[in-house]
Each structure stands twice: as structure tokens, then as C-alpha cells.
Amino acid sequence: xxxxxxxxxxxxxxxxxxxxxxxxxxxxxxxxxxxxxxxxxxxxxxxxxxxxxxxxxxxxxxxxxxxxxxxxxxxxxxxxxxxxxxxxxxxxxxxxxxxxxxxxxxxxxxxxxxxxxxxxxxxxxxxxxxxxxxxxxxxxxxxxxxxxxxxxxxxxxxxxxxxxxxxxx
Numbered sequence: 001x002x003x004x005x006x007x008x009x010x011x012x013x014x015x016x017x018x019x020x021x022x023x024x025x026x027x028x029x030x031x032x033x034x035x036x037x038x039x040x041x042x043x044x045x046x047x048x049x050x051x052x053x054x055x056x057x058x059x060x061x062x063x064x065x066x067x068x069x070x071x072x073x074x075x076x077x078x079x080x081x082x083x084x085x086x087x088x089x090x091x092x093x094x095x096x097x098x099x100x101x102x103x104x105x106x107x108x109x110x111x112x113x114x115x116x117x118x119x120x121x122x123x124x125x126x127x128x129x130x131x132x133x134x135x136x137x138x139x140x141x142x143x144x145x146x147x148x149x150x151x152x153x154x155x156x157x158x159x160x161x162x163x164x165x166x167x168x169x
Contacts, residue, residue: 028091034084049117097144
């Protein structure tokens with residue numbers, strides 16, 4: 001029942017649009033600060049994550065350490081590019097409601113990556129809010145580019161279906 005309301009109710013889609021714009025702005029600003037600052041270096045963050053992998057109750061689990069040591073740190077220059085641009089593109093996608101589910105999915109991937117690396121910050125809040133967008137299907141993008149695209153596709157599909165039916169008659 002709740003999922004149906006989240007996915008179909010037009011009034012809820014307005015709230016989802018506000019939520020989507022908030023998330024988009026948050027991602028956009030995070031990415032833009034890194035890009036405009038020109039000083040972003042993931043090395044410190046990644047090494048900080050490794051430092052949290054020790055002790056009786058490590059914040060970073062061993063399986064994530066394997067990923068960090070074998071993929072992330074050796075390719076830190078790639079991460080120096082992917083992180084800020086990924087944040088910026090997720091932000092733009094959410095702000096304008098274009099490929100909303102894809103944008104929120106990649107935002108969740110980044111949020112979980114930060115959590116796995118021992119950084120809570122606002123990640124838990126962003127994850128919780130993002131789940132509403134993800135579960136809402138197309139309703140979160142109704143008032144955005146996705147809504148315009150879906151309306152256009154719907155019109156074209158029904159126009160083609162009507163043409164086929166008329167041609168068959």
C-alpha cells in the first residue's frame with residue numbers, strides 16, 4: 001500500500017521532487033567543491049580508511065580493505081577523477097530529474113563506499129532519503145526531464161498503437 005502511494009500518487013511526487021532536488025543539490029555542491037578547488041586527492045581519504053581497519057572493532061572491514069589496497073589505492077588517479085565528476089553528475093541528474101533512478105543508484109553506490117571506508121558524515125541520511133527516490137519508480141522524476149520524456153514516449157507509443165489498429169481495420 002505505502003509503495004503504491006510512493007509510486008503513483010501525484011501529491012507524493014511533489015514531495016519526492018523536493019527531496020530529489022535537495023539530494024541533487026547536495027551531490028552537485030560536493031562534486032563542484034572538489035572540481036573547482038582543484039585540490040581533491042582521494043589518497044588521504046583512502047589511507048584514512050585503512051587506518052580505521054585495525055583494532056578490536058574496526059570501522060572498516062577486511063573485505064573492503066582488500067578492495068582499497070588492490071584496486072582503489074593503486075588507481076587513485078582514476079578515483080581522483082571519478083569521485084568529483086560522479087558526485088557532480090549525480091547531482092545534475094537528480095536536480096533536473098533526468099535518469100533519476102540511475103542517478104540515485106550511483107549516489108547510493110558512492111554513499112555506501114564512503115560508509116564502508118569508515119565515514120558516516122551525512123551518508124546515512126542521504127542513503128535513507130535516496131531509498132524513497134529509488135523505491136518510488138518513475139514518480140520521483142514526474143516533475144522533471146524523466147516526466148517529460150515519459151509523456152512524450154507514451155504519446156508516441158499510443159499514436160503508433162492507434163495507427164496500427166486503424167491500418168488493421
